[in-house]
Amino acid sequence: MKTFIAHLHPLLVHLPIGVLLVFLLLEYLRRNEKYKLIEPINKLLFFIGIASALLSIITGLLNAELSTYPEHDIFWHKWTAIGTTLLFIVYYLLRNNITDRRLFVFSFYALLLISISATGHLGGVLTHGENYLSFEVDDQPEIKPLQIQNMQEAMVYEDLVQYIFDKNCISCHGAQKQKGELRLDEFQYVLTGGKSGKIIQSGELNKSEIIRRILLDDSDEKHMPPKGKLALRDFEIQLLKWWIQSGAANQQKVREMSADSITINAIKQFHQTFSQNPKPVAIERPPIKPLDPSIIKELQSIGFTITPLSINENYYRVVAYNVKDSITKALGRVQKIAPHIIELKLSFTKADDATLQLIPEFVNIEKLWLDHTEIGTAKLNSMTSLKNLKYLNLYKTNIQKAELESINFSKELQIIYPAPKDTLLIASDTTLLPKPTQ
Incomplete structure (x- = not known):
């Protein structure tokens, strides 16, 4: 229960600031005869402001016990909050007796404004750091890309x-x-x-x-x-x-x-x-004839989404989005446009080893998603013939890490595969890394 109450502090803390600032504004207006009728409203605002301030102080004290903020910052924020609340109470008790003392009243207004501003500022320092109002960039240094090659x-x-x-x-x-x-x-x-x-x-x-x-x-x-x-x-x-x-x-x-x-x-x-990413190099692929729109429409009708990679090329990204037929049978129909496919996504389908046998026909494929499917290692060797393949996702499949490492894939190929505790790991060239312990 104590922790729950302490965590109400961020919810309550802004209410007294807003209410008491409106109270001060109406106090200033109340000095004019035209605004005398706002007195009942201003009294209500004062009591709401003080009640919420006291609740903010109580929850703030509890929150301070649970937090790891610097004690110095907590000390000043705590006592300015308590002092501000007391100043508002003192002003309210004296307000009707000092109406004619203009200089004193306006000095009190200034003191209350400074006090409530200081309380809010110190709360900001506590939460966001000393330079949270600075025009400079965040005190956290810019994190530059790694320059290390080896x-x-x-x-x-x-x-x-x-x-x-x-x-x-x-x-x-x-x-x-x-x-x-x-x-x-x-x-x-x-x-x-x-x-x-x-x-x-x-x-x-x-x-x-x-x-x-x-x-x-x-x-x-x-x-x-x-x-x-x-x-x-x-x-x-x-x-x-x-x-x-x-x-x-x-x-x-x-x-x-x-x-x-x-x-x-x-x-x-x-x-x-x-690492520092080099400037992207435009990929130049050999020209290829455009596809017949009727073929695209046919494949879309059986559950594939087919998207052109760019307006200047006739290469495509194909995703098995809502294939109701056997994925192997459906992929067999996609084979008729295999040379046009650069990216193929079969994630979350019932793709299996029979499906894998069709993949080598997609000779220009560069990215292949087989994650969350039923494939095993038996037919995976056949994909070593795909010379353009740069990315292969095998996460949540029946393939074991040891079996995967026995296949002679290109060192440039990034493979996503499951490791202990389902951590995503990328298998690639290890020549720059220390030898593993035995």
């Missing part, structure tokens, strides 16, 4: 771990703002920890608070990153775990640390996801 030579902490912290954590745990008195923008601060103590225990994942917080359920209020922020990807978590388990060192290179196959794939995904 991952073997990458520094594990500086190039991988700190990159993950910079991207995900330092808006709340950086130089400008330190929730829970924790900084993650430099190595020495990471090891020091925060208000609750050390977050990393070298070589001991189970005792490392940072990993425990990251792995908490998203609904848990202590989950990191907090609700509303993007969660860390699986490969980022794996790299943090690898670094801590390996000793949480500052000066080791990737090639100097042993890694299992899951970590190797995490390094590859990290590199592929965050």
Whole structure:
């Protein structure tokens, strides 16, 4: 119950600010005889404002006990809120006795405006950091694409771990703002920890608070990153775990640390996801005759969507969207336009090994989705003949990772396949990565 009440603070906190500001405006107007009739309304606004202010203070005090905000910021926000509420009460009690003292009244107005503004500002500092009103870009540094080409030579902490912290954590745990008195923008601060103590225990994942917080359920209020922020990807978590388990060192290179196959794939995904992307190169495909519109209409009638890749080419993307017939039989009818197909998506169909036997006919295919189907490894070898294939999705199929790695696919082919705990991994060239531990 205490936690529930504390979490009402963000819901209540803006109400007294708005109500009391309107109260002040009407107080100013009330000095004019034309607006004397608003007095009952203004009294009601005052009591609503003070009641909501008191509720905001109570919920705020409870929230402060559960939060990890800096104590210094909590202290000033708390006491300006209490002081502002008391000032409004004092003004209300004196208002009818000071009507004729114009300078005193307007000074009181100014004091109340400054006080309520300061309370709101300090609440913003508490939530968003000191520079939340700055015209400058967010204090979180721009996360630039990785410039590392050879991952073997990458520094594990500086190039991988700190990159993950910079991207995900330092808006709340950086130089400008330190929730829970924790900084993650430099190595020495990471090891020091925060208000609750050390977050990393070298070589001991189970005792490392940072990993425990990251792995908490998203609904848990202590989950990191907090609700509303993007969660860390699986490969980022794996790299943090690898670094801590390996000793949480500052000066080791990737090639100097042993890694299992899951970590190797995490390094590859990290590199592929965050590396500097070269300028896209226009793909030049050989000219091909246009399709007869009646053929397209025929295939659409049996449940395929057929979309041209561009207005300048006669190549298409084909998706089995609502195929009611046998997918193998239906795909056999698509074979008549096989040379025109660049992308083929058979996800969530009943495609099986018989279906796979038809795939090599699609000689120009570059992307193929077979995820969530019933295919196995038996006929997968036949696809090694597809020289243009760059992407193959085999997630949630009957194919095992070990079986997949025995097939001689091109090193340029990206394959999505299931690994332990259904983590998405990309299988590609491993020549730049450390050898897996035995």
